[in-house]
Amino acid sequence: MNPVRLHATPLAGLTLIEAGSVSDARGRFTRVFCEDELHALQPGLHFPQINLSATRTRGSVRGLHFQHPPASEAKLIRCLRGRVFDVAVDLRAGSPTFLRWHAVELDAEGPLQVFIPAGFAHGFQALSDEVELLYLHTARWSRAHEGGLHPADPRLGIAWPLPLSNLSARDAGAAPLGADFAGITP
Ligand SMILES: Cc1cn([C@H]2C[C@H](O)[C@@H](COP(=O)(O)OP(=O)(O)O[C@H]3O[C@H](C)C(=O)[C@H](O)[C@H]3O)O2)c(=O)[nH]c1=O
Numbered sequence: 642m643n644p645v646r647l648h649a650t651p652l653a654g655l656t657l658i659e660a661g662s663v664s665d666a667r668g669r670f671t672r673v674f675c676e677d678e679l680h681a682l683q684p685g686l687h688f689p690q691i692n693l694s695a696t697r698t699r700g701s702v703r704g705l706h707f708q709h710p711p712a713s714e715a716k717l718i719r720c721l722r723g724r725v726f727d728v729a730v731d732l733r734a735g736s737p738t739f740l741r742w743h744a745v746e747l748d749a750e751g752p753l754q755v756f757i758p759a760g761f762a763h764g765f766q767a768l769s770d771e772v773e774l775l776y777l778h779t780a781r782w783s784r785a786h787e788g789g790l791h792p793a794d795p796r797l798g799i800a801w802p803l804p805l806s807n808l809s810a811r812d813a814g815a816a817p818l819g820a821d822f823a824g825i826t827p
Pocket residue numbers: 690692694703704705706763764765776781782809811
């Protein structure tokens with residue numbers, strides 16, 4: 642099996658994971674997560690909740706979401722079907738890259754996954770129809786601690802590849818970031 646490779650990004654802790662896989666005449670076997678291999682990302686990495694979303698139409702956007710402390714969460718994201726423009730925004734109070742975003746294209750055929758540390762907001766745009774995304778969460782979902790940003794928030798300036806579509810009422814109604822927003826301490 643090809644070894645897993647970790648790639649840093651300009652946002653400290655946000656890491657691209659080139660998952661280990663082996664291909665043969667039958668197809669491909671991919672190791673999505675291994676405690677030992679990904680210990681370097683976060684000691685004691687543990688995922689009490691795993692979610693799966695299916696998005697039907699190209700251009701649809703889900704997010705940007707995060708959870709406030711004490712329910713702040715890191716996420717490991719894997720595209721299982723189609724292709725997405727996956728975005729993480731640094732919300733960590735005092736971070737030198739506060740409110741900066743970074744995006745990566747993930748697709749079901751490639752080895753790339755992304756690890757998003759606690760303190761980041763996450764969202765994605767479907768670049769194909771029929772997208773499925775797998776999320777491994779380091780915290781349980783807590784409606785009381787949910788936070789959200791509008792994907793078109795002018796303070797973020799995210800360069801989405803396609804016109805935004807199919808936002809949920811929650812995402813479309815997300816309040817713009819106030820000038821006084823100082824971030825979260827995960
Ligand atoms: C996350 C979650 C949600 N829910 C309920 C809440 C809503 O009634 C429904 C859909 O949740 P939401 O509209 O937040 O789903 P998305 O807009 O697809 O958000 C997801 O996609 C973006 C990109 C993310 O990063 C979030 O982690 C993830 O929540 O499931 C649950 O019951 N359990 C859960 O763990």
